[in-house]
Amino acid sequence: MTDTSTGAGTGHSGHWAATVPTGPGDDAEQLAARLWAVGALGVWERSGELVGYFPGPPDDFPDDQRDGLPDDVRWSHEPEVDHVAAWRAAARPVRAGAVEIVPDHLANSHDTPPGVHRILLDPGQAFGSGHHETTAGCLEVLAEVDPAGRSVLDLGTGTGILAIAAVLQGAASVLGVDTDPHAVAVARDNAHHNDVEVDLAVGALDDVDGRFDVVLANLLTATLVELADDLPGVMAPSGWLVASGVGTERAHVVADAFTRAGLRDVEVRPRGEWVVLVARAAT
Numbered sequence: 001m002t003d004t005s006t007g008a009g010t011g012h013s014g015h016w017a018a019t020v021p022t023g024p025g026d027d028a029e030q031l032a033a034r035l036w037a038v039g040a041l042g043v044w045e046r047s048g049e050l051v052g053y054f055p056g057p058p059d060d061f062p063d064d065q066r067d068g069l070p071d072d073v074r075w076s077h078e079p080e081v082d083h084v085a086a087w088r089a090a091a092r093p094v095r096a097g098a099v100e101i102v103p104d105h106l107a108n109s110h111d112t113p114p115g116v117h118r119i120l121l122d123p124g125q126a127f128g129s130g131h132h133e134t135t136a137g138c139l140e141v142l143a144e145v146d147p148a149g150r151s152v153l154d155l156g157t158g159t160g161i162l163a164i165a166a167v168l169q170g171a172a173s174v175l176g177v178d179t180d181p182h183a184v185a186v187a188r189d190n191a192h193h194n195d196v197e198v199d200l201a202v203g204a205l206d207d208v209d210g211r212f213d214v215v216l217a218n219l220l221t222a223t224l225v226e227l228a229d230d231l232p233g234v235m236a237p238s239g240w241l242v243a244s245g246v247g248t249e250r251a252h253v254v255a256d257a258f259t260r261a262g263l264r265d266v267e268v269r270p271r272g273e274w275v276v277l278v279a280r281a282a283t
């Protein structure tokens with residue numbers, strides 16, 4: 001699941017695409033997680049296959065990374081495509097929850113309605129343009145939960161879009177973390193560009209100190225299941241968890257993991273082919 005890919009700035013001309021067929025019994029999320037784990041810059045899901053984009057050819061990979069790839073991976077070299085330019089050409093403002101995400105290049109030609117927070121975004125190479133169902137779904141629930149005056153953790157911040165939305169809606173403090181240093185750099189630029197204060201750090205859940213009133217986690221099914229037991233440890237009493245990155249057919253797996261971890265009122269909200277899960281910490 002992703003809305004980004006690029007090979008820009010890698011020193012190679014073009015991308016190396018790793019295509020992995022996904023059969024009916026395969027867990028596409030798990031496969032996507034493996035592609036991310038071995039350094040994919042972007043992963044696209046299309047009918048019957050996943051495509052991961054890599055900056056260099058497979059021969060450049062250290063052995064331990066190559067071993068993490070599925071056996072039936074098919075490699076191809078694709079010429080340089082300016083995905084950011086393509087995104088710019090296609091991008092339109094998108095309204096979700098209390099915010100409207102306006103692509104940077106439309107800043108002067110598009111008016112955001114009064115009472116709606118505007119986020120100017122150039123997603124660069126990180127996930128989170130606001131167009132993906134999972135991002136839009138998280139933004140909608142965030143507005144419902146109302147972050148005003150609350151502490152917010154955005155785990156897997158990508159472009160920083162959810163973190164910036166939380167600040168604009170009056171959150172008392174916002175911490176965004178991402179395992180990808182590039183995403184954190186993009187998020188930092190975006191926060192600065194939107195004139196908001198967000199604490200941003202490269203890291204994972206283990207690196208987070210403290211407890212938060214609202215935890216946003218737009219990740220992947222496999223990651224959410226893996227982290228489920230530790231999530232309550234960063235949630236304030238009765239705090240909210242808003243999680244996505246989960247396809248409808250795998251929603252029950254994540255919901256069950258959250259319930260087993262002691263979260264309550266676990267709710268699954270479908271949004272297209274995706275779901276947003278909402279849950280509360282114990283009182």
Ligand SMILES: C[S@@+](CC[C@H](N)C(=O)[O-])C[C@H]1O[C@@H](n2cnc3c(N)ncnc32)[C@H](O)[C@@H]1O
Nearest residue numbers: 127128135156157158178179180183204218219
């Ligand atoms: C699907 S994107 C979500 C971006 C943004 N929050 C949004 O809602 O559009 C997931 C992000 O999580 C990051 N990520 C993946 N696994 C992670 C983990 N275990 N801890 C923190 N970040 C992670 C990825 O690098 C990626 O930027």
